[in-house]
Amino acid sequence: MITGTVVGNVWSTRRLAEIPNGAFLEIALDNTSATIVAFDVLGTGIGERVLVSTGSVAATWFGGQTPPIDALIIGSIDAPNADSSTPQSKAKTRSTQK
Amino acid sequence: MITGTVVGNVWSTRRLAEIPNGAFLEIALDNTSATIVAFDVLGTGIGERVLVSTGSVAATWFGGQTPPIDALIIGSIDAPNADSSTPQSKAKTRSTQK
Amino acid sequence: MITGTVVGNVWSTRRLAEIPNGAFLEIALDNTSATIVAFDVLGTGIGERVLVSTGSVAATWFGGQTPPIDALIIGSIDAPNADSSTPQSKAKTRSTQK
Amino acid sequence: MITGTVVGNVWSTRRLAEIPNGAFLEIALDNTSATIVAFDVLGTGIGERVLVSTGSVAATWFGGQTPPIDALIIGSIDAPNADSSTPQSKAKTRSTQK
Amino acid sequence: MITGTVVGNVWSTRRLAEIPNGAFLEIALDNTSATIVAFDVLGTGIGERVLVSTGSVAATWFGGQTPPIDALIIGSIDAPNADSSTPQSKAKTRSTQK
Secondary structure, three states, rough: EEEEEEEEEEEEEOOOOOOOOEEEEEEEOOOOOOOOEEOOOOOOOOOOOEEEOOOOHHHHOOOOOOOOOOOOEEEEEOOOHHHOOOOOHHHHHOOOOO | OOEEEEEEOOOEEEEEOOOOOEEEEEEEOOOOEHHHHEEOOOOOOOOEEEEEEOOOOHHOOOOOOOOOEEEEEEEEEEOOHHHHOOHHHHHHHHHHOO | OOOEEEEEEEEOOOOOOOOOOOOEEEEEEEEOOOOOEEEEOOOOOOOEEEEEOOHHHHHOOOOOOOOOOOOEEEEEEEOHHOOOOHHHHHHHHOOOOO | OOOEEEEEEOOOEEEEEOOOOEEEEEEEEEEOOOOEEEEEEEOOOOOEEEEEOHHHHHOOOOOOOOOOOOEEEEOOOHHHHHHHHHHHHHHHHHHOOO | OEEEEEEEEOOOEEEOOOOOOOOEEEEEEEOOEEEEEEEOOOOOOOOOEEEEOOHHHHHHEEEEEEEOOOEEEEEEOOHHHOOOOHHHHHHHHHHHOO
C-alpha cells in the first residue's frame, strides 16, 4: 500500500457506466511530488491521510463484475495523537517520511 | 488512476486481431514528462483531460475474452468552469498539479 | 500501453518450458533511457516502433494455461508517412516525445 | 520481490471491513528513499529486514474472497551471521545494496 | 520482462509456508542501480544474466494454489559468444545496455 493525503476531488461527468458509487479523490503521495487518483467508499475528506491499495485488488474488492478501478482507499491513517499507547513506533514512522 | 491530457492518436495497422473497437490515444501525464498510450471507447478528443486506469482492470472491463489492453480511459475530467458548485476543492486540486 | 523501438533480440536457450512460440525483443522505450524485453508474435523487426502491453494481460492473451510473459507487442506503430490523412494529430504526437 | 527494513507501524481505525487479521508495517525500501506499507502476518518487528511481494499475489495468498491488500511480507531475511555457510555469496549481496 | 545479472542469494528461514521449492536470487537490473529479488527454479548461478517476469504471471506459472511470488526467472540469457549466427543484432543489443 502507499500512503498520502487527500488534496481534492476529481469530477467526471462523462465516464464509463460501470463506475460504482463513491468518489474520485486526488492523493498527494508521501515521499514524492506525485499525485494519483484513488476511489473512495469511506467518505474520506480533504486533508485526511490515507492508505491506498493499487492494481487489480482495488477492483476485486467490489466483487462480481469488477469495475475499471485501479486504486482504492482502504483506510484512513490514525492521527499521531489519536492513540498515545505507542509513541515510539509512531515517532519512527514520522521521521522516515520527511 | 492517473490523470493527463490527450495529445495525439497512435495508429497501428498491423496489430493483434484481438484489439477491440476504439482508439489508441497518447496521454501526457500530469506531474511528469512521461506519456502513455491508453485505449479509448468514449470518443475522447485531443486536448481533453482524462482519468486512466492501468493494469489488468483495463482489460477486464471488456468482459469475456479480455483483450491485451493495459490502460483504459474511464472518464473525461470536468473542466473547472463546468461545475461552479465546489470552487474551493477544485482550486486545491489544480494547485497540486503544478 | 507504452511505446518504443525494437533494438535487438534476446536469446535464451535455457528457459522455462512454458515459453510459447515467438521472439524476445529488446525495446528502447520512448521518453526514457530504459529498455524492456517484450514478447513478439507478429514477426516485428529491429527498428520498428511498437505498442507494448505489460502485466498479466500479456499472458492472458495466450489463453488457457497462461505463460510467464509480462510484456507483449500488440501492434506496430504506423510510420508518419504511411497515412497522410491526419498530419496534424500525428505532428502533435511526435512533438510530445522529445 | 523487493527488500527493505521495517521502520514503523501504520494504524488505521476507520477502514474497510475486509482487511484481515495482521499488521500494516511501514517498510523503508533498500536502494531508495521510498517507503511502502506492507501487510504482515508473520509477527515481524521493527528493525527486521524483510522480503515483500507486491500486486495481486499479495491478496491471492489469503485465498477465497481476496482482501484489498497489495503488498505482503513473505519472509524475514536472515541476518548475515545467522548462517555462516555461504559467506561469499552473502558478501556479494551486501555490496550491491549500498 | 526485465534483464539483469544474478548478484547473490537471499536467505529467509522464517517465511510463509506457501513458498515453493526454489531459490530467492538478488538481481542487479540493467540500466539502473536498482536490485530486485526474483524466484528461481532453473538452478541459475551467481553472475548469470537472466530474463525476469514480474507481477501475477510469476505466481500463475506455478499453477493451482498460486504462491505469493511476484518475480520469476524465466530464462538465462545466452552469452554473446554462445551463438555466433546473429552477431549484428546481438551487438546492437549490447550497445543499448550500457
